[in-house]
Every structure is written in C-alpha cells, then in structure tokens.
Amino acid sequence: MSVSDQGLIVPDAGKFDLPEYVKPRRGNHPPLDSPAYKSTGLRHPKQPLVLLPHRLTEVTGPLLGDGLISMQDADLTTQHAGEPQGQRIIVFGQVRDSGGRPVPDTLVEIWQTNAAGRYRHAREHHPAPLDPNFDGVGRAITDSGGRYRFITIQPGSYPWGNHYNAWRPAHIHFSLYGRAFTQRVVTQMYFPGDPLLPLDPIYNSVPDDQAKTRMIAEFSIDDTQPEWALAYRFDIVLRGRSQSVFEEPHA
Amino acid sequence: MSELLTPSQTVGPYFSMRLPWPEGPYVVAADRPGAVTIYGRLIDGAGDPIPDGLIETWQADPAGRFAHPDDPRGPVPDGDLGFRGFGRCATGHDGTWKIVTLKPGPLPFGDGRTEAPHLDVSVFSRGMLDRSVTRIYFPDEDEANAADPVLQTVPAARRHTLIARPAEDGYLRFDIRMQGDDETVFFDL
Numbered sequence: 401m402s403v404s405d406q407g408l409i410v411p412d413a414g415k416f417d418l419p420e421y422v423k424p425r426r427g428n429h430p431p432l433d434s435p436a437y438k439s440t441g442l443r444h445p446k447q448p449l450v451l452l453p454h455r456l457t458e459v460t461g462p463l464l465g466d467g468l469i470s471m472q473d474a475d476l477t478t479q480h481a482g483e484p485q486g487q488r489i490i491v492f493g494q495v496r497d498s499g500g501r502p503v504p505d506t507l508v509e510i511w512q513t514n515a516a517g518r519y520r521h522a523r524e525h526h527p528a529p530l531d532p533n534f535d536g537v538g539r540a541i542t543d544s545g546g547r548y549r550f551i552t553i554q555p556g557s558y559p560w561g562n563h564y565n566a567w568r569p570a571h572i573h574f575s576l577y578g579r580a581f582t583q584r585v586v587t588q589m590y591f592p593g594d595p596l597l598p599l600d601p602i603y604n605s606v607p608d609d610q611a612k613t614r615m616i617a618e619f620s621i622d623d624t625q626p627e628w629a630l631a632y633r634f635d636i637v638l639r640g641r642s643q644s645v646f647e648e649p650h651a
Numbered sequence: 652m653s654e655l656l657t658p659s660q661t662v663g664p665y666f667s668m669r670l671p672w673p674e675g676p677y678v679v680a681a682d683r684p685g686a687v688t689i690y691g692r693l694i695d696g697a698g699d700p701i702p703d704g705l706i707e708t709w710q711a712d713p714a715g716r717f718a719h720p721d722d723p724r725g726p727v728p729d730g731d732l733g734f735r736g737f738g739r740c741a742t743g744h745d746g747t748w749k750i751v752t753l754k755p756g757p758l759p760f761g762d763g764r765t766e767a768p769h770l771d772v773s774v775f776s777r778g779m780l781d782r783s784v785t786r787i788y789f790p791d792e793d794e795a796n797a798a799d800p801v802l803q804t805v806p807a808a809r810r811h812t813l814i815a816r817p818a819e820d821g822y823l824r825f826d827i828r829m830q831g832d833d834e835t836v837f838f839d840l
Contacts, residue, residue: 439778
C-alpha cells in the first residue's frame with residue numbers, strides 16, 4: 401500500500417485486503433427447498449452452489465440514501481386525507497450487524513396488509529375490504545445509530561392456498577440493504593403470541609428455533625405513546641465482518 | 652462471538668406494492684452513450700415463466716470502481732459520480748425483466764489477478780425463502796472471462812449459463828433458470 405497526494409490509500413500491484421463477512425450459522429436461514437411451503441418446489445436451485453469469495457463487488461453495495469424518501473414515507477397512517485382503520489402501532493428498532501455494530505444510513509422498506517388482512521395489490525383476491533386510507537407501504541433510512549421508526553396499523557391475518565385452511569400469521573415484510581451486497585436481506589416481522597405462528601410453513605421454514613424468534617417483534621409498553629399507539633421493537637441483525645480483519649468503524 | 656442473524660423470508664406475491672420503482676431498471680438513462688440493455692426471462696423448474704419475481708443487479712462503474720467506502724482505491728473520480736450501479740426490475744407476466752446500464756470495467760481481485768466485467772444478481776420471488784445469487788458476464792470478453800478467478804471455479808460445462816448472449820438491437824440476453832438442463836449457476840455467498 402502507498403498513500404497518494406490526496407491522502408488515499410492506493411493498493412500496489414492490485415493487491416489489497418478486503419473485509420470478509422461471516423457465514424450464517426447452519427439453520428439460521430431457511431433452506432430454499434422447504435416442501436411444507438409448496439411454491440419452493442420448482443423455484444429452488446438443484447445443482448450445488450458455487451462458493452463466491454467476498455471481493456470488491458460483494459463487499460460494496462448500493463448506499464441508497466435520502467434522495468429517495470421523505471418523512472411521510474415512514475408514517476403509513478398519514479399518506480391519505482383520512483386516517484386508516486385499525487390499531488395504530490409504532491414499529492421501531494435498530495439495524496446492526498452480527499458483530500454488534502449499528503448499520504447507519506441504510507434503506508428499510510416495508511409492505512403489509514391493512515387491518516382486515518387485505519393487501520392493496522391487483523393480484524390479491526381475499527374478500528376482505530380495502531381501506532381507502534391505507535396503502536400499506538413505507539420507507540425509512542436508519543440514523544447514525546442504525547435506528548428506524550415507522551408508524552402504521554396492526555396488519556391482519558389472511559388465508560392462502562398452500563394447504564387446506566392455511567392462514568398467514570400477521571406480519572410486516574421488511575427489505576434491507578445494509579452496506580454491502582453480502583448484507584442484503586428480505587424478511588418478515590411477526591407479532592408475539594400469534595396463534596398462527598406454530599402452523600405457518602414460512603415462519604417455520606427456519607430450522608434454528610432461536611433464529612426463528614429473531615423474527616418476532618417484542619411488545620414494549622415503555623415505547624407506547626400513551627392515549628395514542630402501541631409499540632413493537634424489531635431489531636434486525638445483518639451479517640457482520642469476521643473478526644480477523646482489522647477494520648475502521650464506519651464514519 | 653457473533654449474533655444470530657435475522658432469518659431471510661420470502662418476498663411473497665405482493666412485494667411489488669413497495670419494492671419496484673419507475674426508474675429501477677434504469678441504472679442509467681436509455682439514451683446515455685454506452686447504455687446497454689440486458690434482458691431475459693426468469694424460469695421455474697417446469698420451464699414456466701416466474702411472473703412474480705424481482706431481479707436486482709449491483710456492479711462497478713465503467714472504470715471498474717465503486718463509490719463506496721470499502722473500495723480501497725478511494726473515492727471515484729469526478730466524472731462517474733452520477734453512476735449508482737444498482738438496478739431493480741420486477742418480472743412481467745411472461746417472466747421477463749430488463750436492466751439498462753453501462754458495462755462495468757474489469758476489477759482487481761486483490762491478489763494480483765483480475766475479475767472480468769460482471770454484475771452480481773439477486774433473484775427473489777414468491778416461493779423463494781432466500782434470494783438466489785448469480786452473476787452476469789459479457790459475451791465479448793472471452794479472454795477476460797477465461798482468466799476470471801470466479802468463473803474458473805465454476806464447472807466448465809456450466810460456465811455458459813453465466814455469460815449473456817448477444818441479442819437483436821445490440822441487447823444482451825440473460826435467462827435465469829432455477830432448475831433443469833441448463834440450470835443457471837447460483838452462488839453460495
């Protein structure tokens with residue numbers, strides 16, 4: 401390594417070290433072939449995966465920032481002229497990596513049903529009412545401490561065609577980028593005590609029971625807004641860097 | 652000691668409520684000099700199109716650099732600041748998707764070798780509990796592809812599934828087959 405006029409570290413002869421991201425523990429993520437969730441059958445790779453080393457394309461990623469969103473994107477209850485039906489809730493938490501470091505400035509996107517369990521989507525046919533005052537979509541950027549906060553409505557359960565009398569537990573879909581291609585994750589947030597959880601093949605596709613509970617938000621009486629809204633904490637843990645590599649914290 | 656990760660779950664059938672945005676497929680405007688359109692179909696194990704899929708791409712700029720703090724070569728020089736490198740496109744009813752972008756440059760691998768120009772790709776859909784990761788390489792890079800340290804680890808008989816094909820109008824075609832005879836190579840990231 402040498403240092404350029406601008407004070408940048410310039411690798412010599414194309415040789416340099418990059419951070420390595422830890423492999424998820426076995427059973428942390430669901431197997432792509434999960435027969436209880438029938439649609440996985442024709443949509444999972446059957447050939448062995450090829451190991452992809454973490455090089456420049458993998459340790460970088462889109463830093464999708466402020467330009468994309470406004471304050472209103474994080475409040476799903478004020479996107480229309482009137483207020484949506486249902487129980488108002490605050491959903492908040494911290495995005496951090498598996499080494500405990502907060503992940504700042506990262507895009508968090510959510511989508512969900514309305515209070516009646518109906519998505520606003522052309523292919524959705526569940527005969528529950530749409531709510532003219534609720535789209536069920538939100539966006540936020542984490543702050544310097546990795547924190548995000550949405551105001552929304554308690555989503556409903558809905559039937560689906562996986563098996564006879566199948567119902568999804570209430571959930572909110574979350575999509576995150578982190579700061580590297582390796583950290584990208586799409587998940588679902590569930591609610592504590594939901595009687596449908598033990599019956600749901602998507603929730604139960606995660607083999608590790610402890611990992612599974614990472615998807616259940618925690619009710620927080622301390623964070624409710626008295627006379628106004630209940631609150632749920634949902635912390636999200638992305639892949640961290642392996643400890644062997646020396647690293648500077650993100651500025 | 653590292654913490655358990657938040658597990659992945661499927662995007663489900665209704666992600667298009669939120670995730671796509673109008674300029675998503677346009678990493679650059681279609682009329683930008685050097686813009687290339689990469690398109691293809693996302694196909695399931697029965698040979699049927701996957702109409703509720705989402706394709707995301709991530710890549711270096713034409714100089715092979717990233718505007719990102721973990722690129723050890725430092726900030727991207729001025730001219731390329733407008734290049735985001737990220738594309739996102741939902742599949743249509745016939746499973747087709749497209750990305751309009753600039754061809755990335757070759758990249759140093761870090762050990763003195765060079766990676767051929769490529770895009771990293773994430774594939775999501777209903778029925779996929781986690782993303783599947785693949786790469787798009789370019790058909791006019793025979794020499795660079797042959798020397799690419801990642802392609803070299805792919806069984807020779809399957810490498811062609813990672814290389815886009817020239818198509819009409821100067822487009823490039825890249826079909827993604829989840830299963831079957833020409834199953835696309837997917838990576839363990």
